[in-house]
Amino acid sequence: MPIGGGFVVKGAEEDPLLFEGAPKPTVFHLLCATVCFAGVQFGWALQISQLTPFVQELGIPPVLSSIVWLCGPLAGLFVQPIVGVTSDNSTSRWGRRRPYILGGGTLICVALLMIPNSVDISTAFGAEHQKLGAIAIAVVGFVLLDISNNMLQGPCRALLADLAHSDQQELGNALFSVWLGIGNVAGYSAGFVPWSRLFPWSKTDACNDACASLRIAFSIAVVLVAVSVSLTCAFTKERRVFEPPGGTPRRHVFAQVFGELFRALSKMQRPMFRIVVVQFFSWFSWFCWLIYITDWV
Numbered sequence: 440m441p442i443g444g445g446f447v448v449k450g451a452e453e454d455p456l457l458f459e460g461a462p463k464p465t466v467f468h469l470l471c472a473t474v475c476f477a478g479v480q481f482g483w484a485l486q487i488s489q490l491t492p493f494v495q496e497l498g499i500p501p502v503l504s505s506i507v508w509l510c511g512p513l514a515g516l517f518v519q520p521i522v523g524v525t526s527d528n529s530t531s532r533w534g535r536r537r538p539y540i541l542g543g544g545t546l547i548c549v550a551l552l553m554i555p556n557s558v559d560i561s562t563a564f565g566a567e568h569q570k571l572g573a574i575a576i577a578v579v580g581f582v583l584l585d586i587s588n589n590m591l592q593g594p595c596r597a598l599l600a601d602l603a604h605s606d607q608q609e610l611g612n613a614l615f616s617v618w619l620g621i622g623n624v625a626g627y628s629a630g631f632v633p634w635s636r637l638f639p640w641s642k643t644d645a646c647n648d649a650c651a652s653l654r655i656a657f658s659i660a661v662v663l664v665a666v667s668v669s670l671t672c673a674f675t676k677e678r679r680v681f682e683p684p685g686g687t688p689r690r691h692v693f694a695q696v697f698g699e700l701f702r703a704l705s706k707m708q709r710p711m712f713r714i715v716v717v718q719f720f721s722w723f724s725w726f727c728w729l730i731y732i733t734d735w736v
Contacts, residue, residue, distance in 0.1 A: 472611075599612075635651035
């Protein structure tokens with residue numbers, strides 16, 4: 440029985456969730472499906488508010504810090520479309536979205552641990568140029584954080600769209616927005632707390648007060664990401680897909696993604712093109728403000 444644009448599910452006749460009159464997911468299940476956004480947004484808010492001063496304190500000039508931030512938009516441009524198409528074609532026994540959510544969440548935790556501990560890691564390995572080693576570790580963690588954020592966010596959104604029935608989409612989007620707001624408020628607030636005073640043991644010879652505070656805040660983010668992603672994966676049940684639409688070969692994913700993108704751009708109607716232009720300049724100004732405002736203030 441084909442569903443979702445040509446997917447075929449084994450035993451469809453025996454699965455009541457595949458029929459139009461199937462039981463709807465409860466509010467609890469929708470809450471669990473969207474809670475992953477709270478943990479991700481908590482870490483994202485910390486990244487926005489804290490990382491520009493931190494990388495400059497490591498020795499990266501303000502002009503070059505914008506280059507570090509460039510990996511975020513690049514990750515969004517390449518990672519999200521590729522992960523989206525790959526997850527659509529996934530036939531994993533664990534579902535189409537959850538493996539990517541779990542993988543992205545794991546990488547986010549690794550990145551969140553790498554960045555604030557970069558100085559201590561560089562010192563522990565006895566790097567000849569400790570400063571350059573710390574910068575390299577922090578930048579790698581920064582890039583990994585952006586890639587894994589984009590790896591997780593797309594499947595999280597798609598999971599909500601997969602699970603919620605047509606009359607639950609507004610509720611699902613509302614819950615999604617609530618978790619985003621909670622994550623943002625908590626994340627920005629966490630940067631204000633003097634964690635190094637509350638946990639003086641977090642300071643080391645190589646890590647000062649600001650570094651120690653960042654370390655504790657990011658450690659809290661690791662816990663929240665792990666808990667929220669675990670809840671999403673544990674309490675969300677997906678339908679297993681056994682045959683991707685049209686048997687799309689995985690080796691053609693990259694060409695498929697960007698081929699469809701360029702075809703859509705070439706056929707875009709004028710009203711939609713105007714919206715794209717507005718979005719372009721809105722995000723251009725937003726990121727110009729985003730990178731430098733924390734350091735300037």
